[in-house]
Amino acid sequence: MLPYLCTRLLHKYSIHYLMCIVHARTQRIEFMINYFYMLAITTLFALSQPNIKLQVLGSGGPESGDKRASSSYLIWVDGKSKVLIDFGGGASLRFEEVNAKIEDLDVILLTHLHVDHTADIPVLLKSSFFTRASGNLHIYGPSNNDFMPSTQEFIERLFEDNHGAWHYLGDHLDCKARLQLKTHTIKDTRTVKSIYTQGNLHISAISVHHGPIPAIAYRVQIGNKSITFSGDMNGDYHTLEKLAAGTDILVAHNAVPKGASGVASKLHMTPNIIGQIAKQSKTKMLILSHRMLRTLGKEAESKREIKKYYKGNIKFANDKSYYMLK
Ligand SMILES: [Zn+2]
Known part of the structure; x- marks a missing residue:
């Protein structure tokens, strides 16, 4: 009897043991399949996300003496200079120095x-003549008011065939030249407006307050990364916070110091305002640019003011400095 019972028990537990092994192996195989599936998805996602670099071409403002080019930024996508934001005096030299190519440009955004x-x-535009640049180069900017022409009028006054100041460049507007400048005027908008889409590049815009001057802030979204540009503004419209919500980089203009008042504070954000907007928008990194003689040398003070609200990473821009978006 005893040997029989032992055999039964042995048999029973052997089967149980075998089943446990099979179950464990099945679980391990399932785990391996899931692991490799997730690895493949992650790798594919990483490969599909382009390599994005923000480069400052001009970190200064309108004055001489700051030893900086005036305001301008360039977004590189997979090593190509794709989106230009503003192009103030000196920016063309910086554009050349960083080996940017006009033929790679898709869009120019004028704040x-x-x-x-x-x-x-x-x-x-003139230098494009000496390159292989062709097709459409889109240029966006604000609408008109009593102080300023619309972006369409502005471009026509510069280049139009009959009356433009440089009408010898008019071929770039009337389909005769290889490179055609396509101008788009953005109407005043207090809500975020989508203005341009090409593949995984999406650009949206919103009006910002820059004294009496029509002004636009832009958000450039590439895949799951974004950079938002304040342009010159003082924050009165409370619109930049909406545009920059959750952005990876906010480029804000540090044109006036703590305590600025009068005309300066109607045109530009104090560090205090920059800090509040960066906090509200939950921006991941703040870059301070459009640096002027009145803010240069006051970086520590400006940073202290901003940090009262914003606890993230703060950088001060210089010409040709760049930031990778990973
Ligand atoms: Zn400016």
């Missing part, structure tokens, strides 16, 4: 039409 944001546009 407003002040000289320190637009002066080198004719230089860029």
Whole structure:
């Protein structure tokens, strides 16, 4: 009897043991399949996300003496210079120095039409003649008011065939030249407006307050990464917070110091305002640019003011400095 019972028990537990092994192996195989599946998805996602670099071409404002080019930024996508934001005096030299190519450009975004944001546009257009640049180069900017022309009028006054100041470049507007400048005027908008889409590149815009000057802030989204540009503004419209919500990088203009008042504070954000907007928008990194003699040398003070609200990473821009988006 005893040997029989032992055999039964042995048999029973052997089967149980075998089943446990089979179950464990099945679980292990399932785990391995899931692991490799997730690895493949992650790898594919990483490969599909382009390599994005923000480069500062001009970190200064309109004054001489700051030893900086005026306002301008370039977004590189997979090693190509794709999106240009503003192009003030000196930016064309920086564009050349960083080996950017006009033929790779798709879009130019003008935050407003002040000289320190637009002066080198004719230089860029003329220099395209000596390159293989062709097709459409889109240029966006604000609408008109009593102080400023619309972006369409601005470009026509510069280049139009009959009356433009540089009408010899008019071929770039009337389909005769290889490279055609396609101008788009953005109407005043207090809500985020989508203005351009090409593949995984999406650009949206919103109006911002820059004294009496029509001005636009832009958000450039590439895949799951984004960079938002304040342009010149003082924060009165409370619109930048909406545009920059959750952005990876906010480029804000540090044109006036703590305690600025009068005209300066109607045109530009104090560090205090920059800090509040960066906090509200939950921006991941803040870059301070459009640095002027009145803010240069006051970096520690500006940073202290901003940090009262914003606890993230803060950088001060210099010409040609760049930031990778990973
Ligand atoms: Zn400016």
